[in-house]
Amino acid sequence: MDYIAMSTGFILILIGLFGALTNRNILRMIVAFTVADTGVNLVIVGVGYMRGRTAPILDSAVAAADAVARIIDPVPQALVLTAIVIGVGVTALMLAYAYKLYEKKHTLDIAKFTELKW
Amino acid sequence: MVSRFFVLLLLTGVGAIFVSLMFGYVPDDALNLTARYYAENTVRDTGAANIVTAIVVTYRGLDTLGEVTVLFLTAAIVGLVLAGSQQGRLRREQPAPGELLVTGTRLLVPLTLLLGVYVFVNGHLTPGGGFQGGAILASAILMLLLADPLREFSHPLISAIESISGLVFVAIGLLGMVYAGGFLDNRILPLGTLGDLISAGAIPVIYSFIGLKVGAEFSSMMVNLSETEEP
Numbered sequence: 001m002d003y004i005a006m007s008t009g010f011i012l013i014l015i016g017l018f019g020a021l022t023n024r025n026i027l028r029m030i031v032a033f034t035v036a037d038t039g040v041n042l043v044i045v046g047v048g049y050m051r052g053r054t055a056p057i058l059d060s061a062v063a064a065a066d067a068v069a070r071i072i073d074p075v076p077q078a079l080v081l082t083a084i085v086i087g088v089g090v091t092a093l094m095l096a097y098a099y100k101l102y103e104k105k106h107t108l109d110i111a112k113f114t115e116l117k118w
Numbered sequence: 119m120v121s122r123f124f125v126l127l128l129l130t131g132v133g134a135i136f137v138s139l140m141f142g143y144v145p146d147d148a149l150n151l152t153a154r155y156y157a158e159n160t161v162r163d164t165g166a167a168n169i170v171t172a173i174v175v176t177y178r179g180l181d182t183l184g185e186v187t188v189l190f191l192t193a194a195i196v197g198l199v200l201a202g203s204q205q206g207r208l209r210r211e212q213p214a215p216g217e218l219l220v221t222g223t224r225l226l227v228p229l230t231l232l233l234g235v236y237v238f239v240n241g242h243l244t245p246g247g248g249f250q251g252g253a254i255l256a257s258a259i260l261m262l263l264l265a266d267p268l269r270e271f272s273h274p275l276i277s278a279i280e281s282i283s284g285l286v287f288v289a290i291g292l293l294g295m296v297y298a299g300g301f302l303d304n305r306i307l308p309l310g311t312l313g314d315l316i317s318a319g320a321i322p323v324i325y326s327f328i329g330l331k332v333g334a335e336f337s338s339m340m341v342n343l344s345e346t347e348e349p
Contacts, residue, residue, distance in 0.1 A: 003140070006140060006143070007140060010133075010136040010137075010139075010140065013132075013136070014129055014132065014133055014136070017128075017129060017132065018125065018129055021125045021128070021129075022121075022122060022125055047143075049145070050145060050146060050147075050149075051145060055245070056156075056157070056168070056169040056170055057167055057168045057169065057170075057243075057244070057245065058160075058161065058167045058168075058169070058312065058313075059167060059243075059313060064160075064161040064312065067157040067158070067160075067161075067169075068148075068149060068154055068157045068158055071149075071157055071169065073146070073149060073150065073153040074153060074156055074157075074169040074170045074173055075152055075153055075156070075173065077170045078170050078173040078174050078178065081170065081174060081247075081249060082174075082181065082182075082185050084249075085185055085189060085249050085332070086185065086188060086189075088189075088253075088336070089188055089189050089191075089192035090192075092192055092193075092196050092339045092343070093192055093195060093196060095343060096195070096196045096199045096200055096342075096343065097199065099200065099343070099346055100199055100200075
């Protein structure tokens with residue numbers, strides 16, 4: 001199970017990198033980046049998973065006393081919670097800048113933006 | 119194409135690194151030191167049933183403050199960058215939104231708002247919390263925008279909700295320095311019994327305000343982006 005999640009995450013990262021490097025359209029690049037972002041999150045959560053254990057929430061099923069033996073690592077989950085939120089922020093910024101670029105040149109083709117090319 | 123070839127070469131290299139990482143990975147049998155501390159002491163320290171929430175709001179509360187600051191900056195920069203583009207939207211003939219969409223929105227928006235509030239109020243007991251609940255709140259706003267793209271949202275109201283919740287968050291953190299162990303310590307309120315809605319000290323209060331703040335920030339991003347729509 002943990003290997004399925006991790007390999008899916010790695011494959012998503014590769015797909016995202018491939019899309020970001022080969023697409024010419026800025027919007028498609030942004031979508032590719034969010035795919036890679038999801039892959040990274042999946043890998044981190046997969047690393048925190050431990051076989052035969054349950055979610056780090058204490059209730060009638062998991063008593064506080066034997067929590068150490070029953071729950072998975074909560075730290076990667078807290079990290080991914082942060083990463084998802086920051087990912088949303090990054091995506092929103094990319095979209096805003098993409099709109100600005102479109103407004104300037106009326107195209108989203110990255111090859112048309114040559115100001116920083118050498 | 120040469121560039122495509124180099125991209126594939128690069129991806130093969132990265133993929134090889136990933137494969138070696140995967141095969142070298144050995145899952146832990148027991149919790150590591152940090153996780154063990156959290157598992158053993160969360161109930162005594164914070165009284166929260168959801169350990170992830172205890173980490174996000176109390177143990178690593180300062181990081182969460184930084185995180186909502188990043189979100190705030192993002193929302194502000196999106197507003198700033200797009201400010202010049204939002205010249206008065208012309209009222210043109212819009213195709214009427216479908217009856218299903220309008221009626222469905224009317225039915226679903228209050229329920230979605232309620233679900234969002236439920237998720238962030240119960241953040242210390244169930245999976246969920248301020249960030250998730252805030253995103254659900256913002257999805258209600260997104261539904262309103264879908265049903266009527268030209269709807270005007272009150273920017274001052276959104277900013278007021280956002281700034282007030284941010285201020286309350288910091289104020290509760292400072293109260294923790296005065297009445298409890300340190301910044302963002304949740305023991306300024308009684309911890310209560312594990313599993314009750316009103317328990318875990320200040321965590322539900324802090325997470326509710328984080329939920330409102332995140333909801334307002336996401337909404338302001340979406341409203342700003344939607345207002346750039348070409349008339």
